[in-house]
Amino acid sequence: MKTRNSNRILTTILVAGMGLVLSSCGDTKPKEKLENEQTTETTPKTTDTIEASAPMNQAQSILAAYLNVKDALVGTDGEAASVAAKELASAIDKGDDEFTDILAAAEGISGSTDTEKQRELFNTLSQKVYELVKSTSPNEAPVYKQFCPMAFGNTGAYWLSTEEEVFNPYFGDKMLKCGRVEETIE
Numbered sequence: 001m002k003t004r005n006s007n008r009i010l011t012t013i014l015v016a017g018m019g020l021v022l023s024s025c026g027d028t029k030p031k032e033k034l035e036n037e038q039t040t041e042t043t044p045k046t047t048d049t050i051e052a053s054a055p056m057n058q059a060q061s062i063l064a065a066y067l068n069v070k071d072a073l074v075g076t077d078g079e080a081a082s083v084a085a086k087e088l089a090s091a092i093d094k095g096d097d098e099f100t101d102i103l104a105a106a107e108g109i110s111g112s113t114d115t116e117k118q119r120e121l122f123n124t125l126s127q128k129v130y131e132l133v134k135s136t137s138p139n140e141a142p143v144y145k146q147f148c149p150m151a152f153g154n155t156g157a158y159w160l161s162t163e164e165e166v167f168n169p170y171f172g173d174k175m176l177k178c179g180r181v182e183e184t185i186e
Contacts, residue, residue, distance in 0.1 A: 059138035061091040062102060063160075066129045069109060070159055073122055076172035078113035085109035085118075101128045119170050123152070126159045133160065133185055145183040150175065158182065 065088035072080035089106040092099045105125035109118045133143055144161045151157035151170040159169050166179040 056136060056138055058091065058093060058096075058099075059132055059136040062088065062099070062129065063133060063138050063143070065091050065106075066125065066160065067162060069106075069122065069125070070161065070169045071167075073115065073119060073169035074167045074172055074176070076115050076174075078115045078118060081115065081118050081122075082110050082113050099132075102132070115172070120152075122159070122169060123157045126157070130158065130160060137185075139185065143185040144181045145185065146179050147182045148175075148179040150178055160185075 065084060068084035069081055069088060072078075072084050085106045085108075089103055089110055092103045092106070094103070102125060105121045105128065108121040109125065112118055130145060133139060139162070141162060142164075144164050145158055146161055146166055147156060147158050148168050148170050149156045151168075157170055161167065164181060164184075166177050166181070168176055168178045171178055
């Protein structure tokens, strides 16, 4: 357990550090390439998908806070999941429509200490954070999309982790290792 907490702290520090480095580096693309990218961008914004235009540091903050919610649910700790979800909600710019679903799920989790209810909302949260990670690549290290086939009456559910080893947030200590890696996001 101590190793997992150390890994979580290290991951949070690394993700926060990546945000600082990326936000301070500036844009190093040649001006000509930037102009071509700006003129070819024709994808309309939708609220169903999260676009790659999401600010990188906000995406990193969301991913780091999401991982804290996941870790609290792995430990079947409704109080800690509530606190972590409040931190996640505070990481989201309230005026940004791209994160409406993430914010709603985070607020739902933070408003309860019932781990079963939190886990249902975490399923939705995981789907939306997955879309964010795929579209913005806020991670320097691999992120693993993991799957538990037994969650929610054998319908199955996904979650994200920075550890390849499975620690199941849907069952916690009841079935800690139930699941498998479905995708590695570099």
